[in-house]
Amino acid sequence: DVKVTQSSRYLVKRTGEKVFLECVQDMDHENMFWYRQDPGLGLRLIYFSYDVKMKEKGDIPEGYSVSREKKERFSLILESASTNQTSMYLCASSLYFSFGTENTEAFFGQGTRLTVV
Amino acid sequence: AQTVTQSQPEMSVQEAETVTLSCTYDTSESDYYLFWYKQPPSRQMILVIRQEAYKQQNATENRFSVNFQKAAKSFSLKISDSQLGDAAMYFCAYRSYLRSGTYKYIFGTGTRLKVLA
Numbered sequence: 001d002v003k004v005t006q007s008s009r010y011l012v013k014r015t016g017e018k019v020f021l022e023c024v025q026d027m028d029h030e031n032m033f034w035y036r037q038d039p040g041l042g043l044r045l046i047y048f049s050y051d052v053k054m055k056e057k058g059d060i061p062e063g064y065s066v067s068r069e070k071k072e073r074f075s076l077i078l079e080s081a082s083t084n085q086t087s088m089y090l091c092a093s094s095l096y097f098s099f100g101t102e103n104t105e106a107f108f109g110q111g112t113r114l115t116v117v
Numbered sequence: 118a119q120t121v122t123q124s125q126p127e128m129s130v131q132e133a134e135t136v137t138l139s140c141t142y143d144t145s146e147s148d149y150y151l152f153w154y155k156q157p158p159s160r161q162m163i164l165v166i167r168q169e170a171y172k173q174q175n176a177t178e179n180r181f182s183v184n185f186q187k188a189a190k191s192f193s194l195k196i197s198d199s200q201l202g203d204a205a206m207y208f209c210a211y212r213s214y215l216r217s218g219t220y221k222y223i224f225g226t227g228t229r230l231k232v233l234a
Contacts, residue, residue, distance in 0.1 A: 030219070031220070031221075033222070040126070040226060041226060042208065042226035045221060045223075048221055050217060050219045056217075058221070088160070092222070096219045101169055104167060104212060105164045108154075108161065108162035
């Protein structure tokens with residue numbers, strides 16, 4: 001059974017703290033993504049990576065950074081957490097390229113609900 | 118840039134009835150993939166159905182089917198014989214091709230479906 005695992009389901013951090021959200025996938029996928037989910041705004045892409053040590057900014061990268069030192073692991077870093085970063089964070093992975101219809105989708109973790117106080 | 122629009126923030130359906138969720142998108146690409154994901158209260162994103170734009174035939178998965186209108190850039194999801202377990206947030210997604218040779222996924226804002234007993 002394919003799996004994307006996020007290290008925490010719930011996290012509470014203080015303003016100004018450095019926060020690490022970890023994501024691991026066991027599908028040997030090249031692509032990994034971090035999305036932020038807010039009511040009424042859907043899923044917005046923060047950063048993604050298509051190879052080890054490679055990263056590209058998504059639509060809302062400000063205040064975030066990422067790290068991909070190993071193929072299976074993708075970390076989202078909040079350098080100095082702020083209350084407006086309170087949100088649900090979803091990690092996903094996918095193949096770099098796929099033939100045909102199968103395996104074209106992104107696979108998701110269970111989400112981390114982060115509260116910054 | 119590609120965009121995905123879900124104009125119905127919330128929908129309700131009576132158990133055993135049929136409901137249609139709307140999705141429109143904007144793109145200049147000729148071949149692409151579209152998806153519907155379900156997010157139940159557990160927060161785990163589950164793929165419901167996918168459609169390749171190159172294929173004229175509408176995709177079907179058991180009680181779930183799509184009405185894909187390529188010229189109109191419309192991709193609606195029909196749920197037949199609705200069940201209580203269908204209650205969830207539904208997201209429409211577009212797989213966008215990147216110059217790096219891979220893809221990213223663009224999501225709509227979601228439609229919350231309530232199923233009434």
